[in-house]
Amino acid sequence: MSDRPDTQAVKSYLLTLQDRICEALRDTDGGADFREDLWERPEGGGGRTRVMQDGMLFEQGGINFSHVRGEALPAAASASRPELAGRSYEAMGVSLVVHPQNPYVPSSHLNVRFFLAEHPEDDPVWWFGGGFDLTPYYGFEEDAVHWHRNARDACAPFGEDLYPRYKRWCDDYFFLPHRNEPRGIGGIFFDDFDQGGFANSFAFTRSVGDHYLSGYLPIVERRWAHVYGERERDFQCYRRGRYVEFNLVCDRGTLFGLQSGGRTESILVSLPPEVSWRYDFTPEPGSPEAELHERFLAPRDWLTESA
Secondary structure (H helix, E strand, O other): OOOOOOHHHHHHHHHHHHHHHHHHHHHHHOOOOOEEEEEEOOOOEEEEEEEEEOOOOEEEEEEEEEEEEEOOOOHHHHOOOHHHOOOEEEEEEEEEEEEEOOOOOOEEEEEEEEEEEEEOOEEEEEEEEEEEEEEOOOOOHHHHHHHHHHHHHHHHHHOOOHHHHHHHHHHHHOEEOOOOEEOOOEEEEEEEEOOOHHHHHHHHHHHHHHOHHHHHHHHHHHHOOOOOOHHHHHHHHHHHHHHHHHHHHHOHHHHHHHHOOOOHHHHHHHOOOOOOOOOOOOOOOOOHHHHHHHHHOOOOOHHHHHO
């Protein structure tokens, strides 16, 4: 690459992004604050983990900043990029998962990250990655359209092709092959992004990070007071089981964190606090639970259909 990445600018943005999101979620919840843990990694680097639990609206929210360094990549990172073997690396990012109390409020996930691999005899190799996705327990078309419209707006200044491309990538990535179903209604997902050089790539990544709150908070505000009972709560816990399965079986970020010696508590804070599994469960035909499976847990072009 001809333009050397400004790692300090990336780190400064990520720390500020974590601060802004924590403040917004705390203000929205109105009943809980974040516990903060600063941690160091023996192999190099560390992070800042913030966790909200048992709030008025959010049962658990984990917002992590990490910046790790090492002399050799873990297997999860080098398996698909053998040319990176033997390079030192650093990786930094903000990753969050929010699990709400109310089953009518969806869980949400955001990740924005930067990766740099270096060797004394070669140019540095770097890229950005990330995205956000939404996991509803009860489906609302209004919410799905808003979420995807916001994702399109995040991508629009950087090329009309980005949203449809990264929407498809998100649908493909957040998919449980052993269940043959998506985790939720998707959003956008990108990786290995260095398009247009460092300045453009960094600007696009900032746009994705900055659009998380404008996508999620309006949905929370619409649904948080929706009345629910034991049935809805049971279904929420059942669907959370799929979330756990994806994160532990499929997610590359979880594997990278564990294999690189990251802080286990910070990595697994993405898992919901209450979850259940049922053997061979099938929702009752015509029920709202069945509607989630039939209408929302399938890739759809939300924006074209809504138009």
